Amino acid sequence: MQELIKRAKELLADxxxxxxxxxxxxxxxxxxxxxxxxxxxxFADFVYNGFCGANLSKYMIEASKMEGKTLVFLKPCDTYSxxxxxxxxxxxxxxxxxxxxxxxxxxxxxxxKALGIKGIQSISGAELTDEAETLTVQTLYGEKTxxxxxxxxxxxxxxxxxxxxxxxxxxxxxxxTTDADxxxxxxxIEGLSPEEKFAFFQKELGKCIRCNACRNxxxxxxxxxxxxxxxxxxxxxxxxxxxxxEKMFHIIRAFHVAGRCTxxxxxxxxxxxxxxxxxxxxxxxxDIDEFxxxxxxxxxxxxxxxxxxxxxxxxxxxxxxxRS
Amino acid sequence: MLKIEKEKLxxxxxxxxxxxxxxxxxNISGQVNFAAWDEEVQVDLTTLKSVKSPKDAxxxxxxxxxxxxxxxxxxxxxxxxxxxxxxxxxxxxxCDVQGLKVLDQVFxxxxxxxxxxxxxxxxxxxxxxxxxxxxxxFCKVFGIDCAEPAADVAAxxxxxxxxxxxxxxxxxxxxxxxxxxxxxxxEAGEQAVEEEKAAIRAIVEKLPYSNLSLxxxxxxxxxxxFDSPLxxxxxxxxxxxxxxxxxCPTCQCYDIKDYNTGHGVQRYRCWDSCMYSDxxxxxxxxxxxxxxxxxxxxFMHKLVYFPANNDGMYSCVGCGRCVEKCPAALNIVKVIKSxxxxxxxK
Numbered sequence: 300m301q302e303l304i305k306r307a308k309e310l311l312a313d314x315x316x317x318x319x320x321x322x323x324x325x326x327x328x329x330x331x332x333x334x335x336x337x338x339x340x341x342f343a344d345f346v347y348n349g350f351c352g353a354n355l356s357k358y359m360i361e362a363s364k365m366e367g368k369t370l371v372f373l374k375p376c377d378t379y380s381x382x383x384x385x386x387x388x389x390x391x392x393x394x395x396x397x398x399x400x401x402x403x404x405x406x407x408x409x410x411x412k413a414l415g416i417k418g419i420q421s422i423s424g425a426e427l428t429d430e431a432e433t434l435t436v437q438t439l440y441g442e443k444t445x446x447x448x449x450x451x452x453x454x455x456x457x458x459x460x461x462x463x464x465x466x467x468x469x470x471x472x473x474x475x476t477t478d479a480d481x482x483x484x485x486x487x488i489e490g491l492s493p494e495e496k497f498a499f500f501q502k503e504l505g506k507c508i509r510c511n512a513c514r515n516x517x518x519x520x521x522x523x524x525x526x527x528x529x530x531x532x533x534x535x536x537x538x539x540x541x542x543x544x545e546k547m548f549h550i551i552r553a554f555h556v557a558g559r560c561t562x563x564x565x566x567x568x569x570x571x572x573x574x575x576x577x578x579x580x581x582x583x584x585x586d587i588d589e590f591x592x593x594x595x596x597x598x599x600x601x602x603x604x605x606x607x608x609x610x611x612x613x614x615x616x617x618x619x620x621x622r623s
Numbered sequence: 624m625l626k627i628e629k630e631k632l633x634x635x636x637x638x639x640x641x642x643x644x645x646x647x648x649x650n651i652s653g654q655v656n657f658a659a660w661d662e663e664v665q666v667d668l669t670t671l672k673s674v675k676s677p678k679d680a681x682x683x684x685x686x687x688x689x690x691x692x693x694x695x696x697x698x699x700x701x702x703x704x705x706x707x708x709x710x711x712x713x714x715x716x717x718c719d720v721q722g723l724k725v726l727d728q729v730f731x732x733x734x735x736x737x738x739x740x741x742x743x744x745x746x747x748x749x750x751x752x753x754x755x756x757x758x759x760x761f762c763k764v765f766g767i768d769c770a771e772p773a774a775d776v777a778a779x780x781x782x783x784x785x786x787x788x789x790x791x792x793x794x795x796x797x798x799x800x801x802x803x804x805x806x807x808x809x810e811a812g813e814q815a816v817e818e819e820k821a822a823i824r825a826i827v828e829k830l831p832y833s834n835l836s837l838x839x840x841x842x843x844x845x846x847x848x849f850d851s852p853l854x855x856x857x858x859x860x861x862x863x864x865x866x867x868x869x870x871c872p873t874c875q876c877y878d879i880k881d882y883n884t885g886h887g888v889q890r891y892r893c894w895d896s897c898m899y900s901d902x903x904x905x906x907x908x909x910x911x912x913x914x915x916x917x918x919x920x921x922f923m924h925k926l927v928y929f930p931a932n933n934d935g936m937y938s939c940v941g942c943g944r945c946v947e948k949c950p951a952a953l954n955i956v957k958v959i960k961s962x963x964x965x966x967x968x969k
Contacts, residue, residue, distance in 0.1 A: 330952035333860040512864035538893040569950030582793040
């Protein structure tokens, strides 16, 4: 972490950047928040540890509108989002100085709490430099431990790899965290009967409280004004009288980000009701891979996007009805 | 005081539900929220906090007000019926009960909100003491004692038993209807409850937020707090979602909307969030045009405007749900602490 602070201060001092976008320590051991740093003294609170899951690429949309260059720390998965935003002209490359930071998997406080760990006072083992495979948690109810792996976000188990796709320089080393098949859950749901599928989604989406956290955190949801924020539209951003309308929000959102979603997993990380929203997006990614050839949004800024380019090999529109 | 063995709770719930609707914390695909009881649901009284507060039972996220139907040239308007049957909310916490008192200030003062008033009249609350409070809790800051919840019935879980103490007429009536299932707690029971209370209070003393100071936050601090340059810093990570407002037990803002049913209109109201861009939208536009202003509004309302209009009562009860759920890890505690640190000046 000290390397990051040192480098940030150097780049501020030599005028390369005018501000730094990183994470500021919270008042609990696990709640750092995205923050800007401009002066040397600001860095007293700077933090980079296992709880810095927030994808700062989304904040670069606003930072791109600010005067001068912003130094932004991006984890490997965050760089996919930055690339995609670049492709969509939502961020400006020359407004960003990107330091790719290493990652050993980000932690999910909800998973730690689900293990029955509560009354948390401190957590050790969450630093990037910690070699320990175990988190040691001091709580008001005694010391608890849990495997780092068991506390990781779902997205880190299916990590796309620890290679940064865009950066100006790299700091800190990563640790491979992939230990699960990214499409296994999608394939499982595909295998369900229509009734079972409906029941699954009904149950999951029935928990939605229309807080819009998934949309607002999503780097692919970069519209200046969302259609669901329009008061001229029957199904607006708040709860509706009809539960079908509620589900429509998620389905429309999934369609809208199809082909652009990098599978950064922020939607599922922030959902207060633990809805596995990434499954919708991954279904589209899986279908796109199958129908148009493997494609990873955000991997390459110059690659043709499968849903916005046409080739003679493209699948026929009738595929939906003929697919087994 | 009465008691019942924990393993007999399903019988207790069945008996309550036989006489009226029963809402209690239920685990639905991994998340605990208040929902109607039936034999199939997975009741969870051990998870400290439901994701959403139980305010839904009195002020639902979405409710119909009336329905208009058109048949030919004939238009009929059917107002939604008010709640007219008693119901029980089991397992509310002391902070959530205080949250209702905040809502009462808004909905039961003139002009009375009849939908809310009807639910308050018919609702019977069994409040449960907070076994093992957590680090996000700060009810003590608002003078709430989570070891001694004050509702129609107060309940404690200690050892293998649940203790049950009616405090109001409604509570007495409910207790009477459960005769046979509840047995006298006896001296040992009273002792167990006292020990549980002491254990809860001992933990509360050690909670990191329990000593949070609200000094400087009151109805008179309006200009000083409103004009602080700190807001410009604090709001920045805010994603403008409505999570904090929708999990909050005291947020009471709503919107009224029309839903086109194809052959009529359903007029309904739904929770609104001051974080949203169309909140309090009027013909001339919106009176808060930036996210900084929207962010400031939420905390000014809870800590300044509300106490100014309600004899000093804050509209935060320290449940800590926003602390747990904000996607950007912002919350009311961080706001209060930032002002403390900087004295409101920068």
